[in-house]
Amino acid sequence: MTIYNREAFLDHLSERLGTPRHQVDKEPFIHRNQLPEETLADLSSDELLDLAKSTSEALHVTFQVTDQTALPAVLDEYLKRIGAGQLILPTEPDQVADYNLQGWIDTVAKERTVKYWDPKADRDTNLTTSQDSMVAIGFGDYLLAESGTITVPTTPGQGRAFNFLPTHYLSIVKRSHILPRSTQVTKIYDDKIKSGELVTSNINYISGPSNSGDIEMVLIVGVHGPLDMTYVVVNDR
Amino acid sequence: MGIQTSDKPLLERVKESEQDKFMQASVAKSQDAQHIKREDSRALLGNWEQWRELGEQIRQRALKYLPDYLEQFSDNVEKNGGDVFFAATEEEAVDYIQKVVKETGAKRIVKSKSMVTTEIDLDKRLLAMNQGLQLMETDLAEFILQEDDWAEPTHIVFPALSKNRDQVREIFMKLGYEGDNDPMHLARFARKYLREYFLKSDLGITGCNFAVADNGMINLVTNEGNADLTMAIPKTQIVVMGMERIVPTMNDAEILDNMLCRSAVGQKLTSYVTFEKGQVAGETDGPEHFHVVIVDNNRSRALGSEFQSILQCIRCGACMNVCPVYRHIGGHGYGSIYPGPLGAVLSPILGGYQAFQELPYASSLCGACTEVCPVKIPLHKLLIEHRRIITDQRHMQHGLNNLMMEAIGIGTGFPWLFRTAVRFGHLGLKPLASKGEVHAENFIKPEGSVKGGPGLVGGWADVRDLPLPPKNKDSFRQWFAKHKENQPKPGDQKANQ
Known part of the structure; x- marks a missing residue:
């Protein structure tokens, strides 16, 4: 935890700019317009859901909406479609209880190998478990309608690599957590980090499966991250 | 590689391109x-x-208070448990990174795409440490270029644009690929090959799209997922950033992310937009050791100068995607890792006029780059400013060209001398002229074109048509004089009829 060479470096910049240091607080920064906040801000809940669906599907995401009671059946159908292989789940007891999924997990564990991102395990164990998993089912924090994006802050129970190493990925998100744009969710995270409510080293905004156009500009879906993505939006009001 | 990718003159590079x-x-x-x-x-x-105005405002604010925001950012990185190294030069940056590599005993490094690490020639300098180190570029395009003996990038967003699928297949066959040239199959091979490498990596090096001053997090915008694996798997991460990447807040970064994604690839957001810092208590992956290297490397030459606005750049590549010169010569023609209008402005600042004095002239000054820039950098005006400095202050135009300009000045300053020059222009230039094959062009240039010649004439005739002036008897002046003679004069009988 050291800062090297700072003073000489910053003094030089200050000299080049021709202004003394430590002036920033004297001029409050007010954005020239409020477009980031205003854009799409007037959409209703139904309109947000429709927009989220259309933008997500344009990103090759399989998008489903379900009631909580039907969630286990939706997940069963998804796993059937994916086929055999290890499933990795986050260690998030509050979320599992929230979605009432413990019974479903117990049932699935009888049919296929179910592993967890384990906060008590070491780095290598969690990385190996994720790498060996055919599919991950995780919890998304918010869904952004404009860009078809799920947001996932890293927690001890759902690490960074959980979202990238498994071959297939499904994210469960509450309908009440659909927001218009990245502006709203960034404001939420910024506030929570500053207040100490959110303690995390990493926040992922994930918009569909990984992709690349690096070879002759041909779109390839599925490069380093998951090959495909499914969002399941659960009605919660 | 460093910022300069070729020491050949511009015209030679253009011909090769x-x-x-x-x-x-x-x-x-x-x-x-x-x-x-x-x-x-x-x-x-x-x-x-209005979005452009907002983007410009955020970038201008960051530059205006750059020392303060960098101070705030570095304080926050330190509070978060990381180390920050301020590097005035590329040597200082590389030395620090080599020191971290040595101290951690790292053997397998993974890198995600980063222009600034290419600028400081980091890959080759790390490999030159000679301690059994392996290093892998993991962005698909950068991986292709690395395996093609560190071939030159041609675009800042699509570095391997100059490679076709057959070439990529040949490159991958050296690594054991046995499939066809289908881009999907090639990408799947790269995924498998690099995944094995990722899982054994112990140090990750990333760039940084934006660094958030008020919480010490970095922000990365990618599509493939390799950058996130680089940040998740190794125990040590080194972030290398140009000092101007700073923004005041997360929301400022998010606004610019939206503009970057739309301007670079036409997406609302790329597949992965990430805010991150070093690991916090309870987490099991992510970097336990987090270093940020903030690089000046001559960027400060632009601060407080007429070129300050080039530091607003968010590296979207939109300027090169509209540039007619870039369309013709591609990235390699520029001889810099920063091609296109951005590169023509930035390269002489970072690398000096000695190496890049020709680049400000690689532009038609049509202004399309300025129009498309999401943060309103007046690129074509900055190119003109470079030209002014090169010509006026550094006196680069000299020797034969000066003599020729002086001769042209004298010739056009005296009417009798000008008339004589016009009269003998055809005869004087005829030895340099030639006619092509029978072609429609011959109808508009019946005497053929001047090919080559000394100084300015040669430079002009190499890239533009210079029709041989007509014989004196066929010249416009002669025609006009005869035509005027045949015109009815006032008082003439015919004119009064």
């Missing part, structure tokens, strides 16, 4: 495709001009 027909077709295809996607995404967002 002109031979590469696949590259030219790829660049044209890319420019056309990106134009449609970019304009569609901006139209869908709406109020693009």
Whole structure:
């Protein structure tokens, strides 16, 4: 935890700019317009859901909406479609209880190998478990309608690599957590980090499966991250 | 590689680029495709001009208070448990990174795409440490270039644009690939090959799209997922950032992310937009050791100068995607890792006029780059400013050209001398002229064109048609004089009829 060479470096910049240091607080920064906040801000809940669906599907995401009671059946159908292989789940007891999924997990564990991102395990164990998993089912924090994006802050129970190493990925998100744009969710995270409510080293905004156009500009879906993505939006009001 | 990718003169590079027909077709295809996607995404967002004004305001604010924001950022990185190294030069940056590599005993390094690490030639300098180190570029395009003996990038967003699928297949076959040239199959091979490497890596090096001053997090915008694996798997991460990457807050970064994604690839957001810092208590992956290297490397030359606005750049590549010169010569023609209008402005600042004095002239000054820039950098005006400095202050135009300009000045200053020059222009230039095959061009240039010649004449005739002046008897002046003689004069009988 050291800062090297700072003073000489910053003094030089200050000299080049021709202004003394430590002036920033004297001029409050007010954005020239409020477009980031205003854009799409007037959409209703139904309109947000429709927009989220259309933008997500344009990103090759399989998008489903379900009631909580039907969630286990939706997940069963998804796993059937994916086929055999290890499933990795986050260690998030509050979320599992929230979605009432413990019974479903117990049932699935009888049919296929179910592993967890384990906060008590070491780095290598969690990385190996994720790498060996055919599919991950995780919890998304918010869904952004404009860009078809799920947001996932890293927690001890759902690490960074959980979202990238498994071959297939499904994210469960509450309908009440659909927001218009990245502006709203960034404001939420910024506030929570500053207040100490959110303690995390990493926040992922994930918009569909990984992709690349690096070879002759041909779109390839599925490069380093998951090959495909499914969002399941659960009605919660 | 360093910022300079070639020491050949501009015209030689241009000629070489002109031979590469696949590259030219790829660049044209890319420019056309990106134009449609970019304009569609901006139209869908709406109020693009107002968004540009906001983007410009954020970037200008960051530069105006750059020392303060960098101080705030570094304080926050330290509070978060990380180390920050301020590097005035590329040597200082590389020395620090080598020191971290040695101290951690790292053997396998993974890198995600980063222009600034290419600028400081980091890859080769790390490999030169000679301690059994392995290093892998994991972005698909950068991986292709690395395995092709560190071939030159041709675009800042699509570095391997000049490689076709057959070339990629040949490169991958050296690594054990046995499939066809289908881009999907090639990408799947790279995924498997690099995944094995990722899982054994112990140090990750990333760039940084934006660094957030008020919480010490870095922000990365990618599509493939390799950058996130680079940040998740190794125990040590080194972030290398140009000092101007700073923004005041997360929301400022998020606004610029939206503009970057639309301007670079026409997406609302790329597949992965990430805010991160070093690991916090309870987490099991992510970097336990987090270092940020903040690089000046001559960027400060632009601060407080007429070129300060080039530091607003968010590296979207939109300027090169509309540039007619870039379309013709591609990235390799510029001889810099920063090509296109951005590179023509930035390269002489970072690398000096000695190496890049020709680049400000690699532009038609049409202004399309300025129009498309999401943060309103007046690129074509900065190119003119470079030209002014090169010509006026550094006195680069000298010798024969000066003599020729002086001669032209004298010739046009005295009417009798000018008339004599016109009279003998055809005769004087005839030895340098030739006619091509029978061609429609011959109808408008019946006497053929001047090819080559000394100084300015040669430079002009190399890239533009210079028709041989007509014989004196066929000149416009002679024709006009005869025509005027035959005109009816006032008082003439015919004129009064």
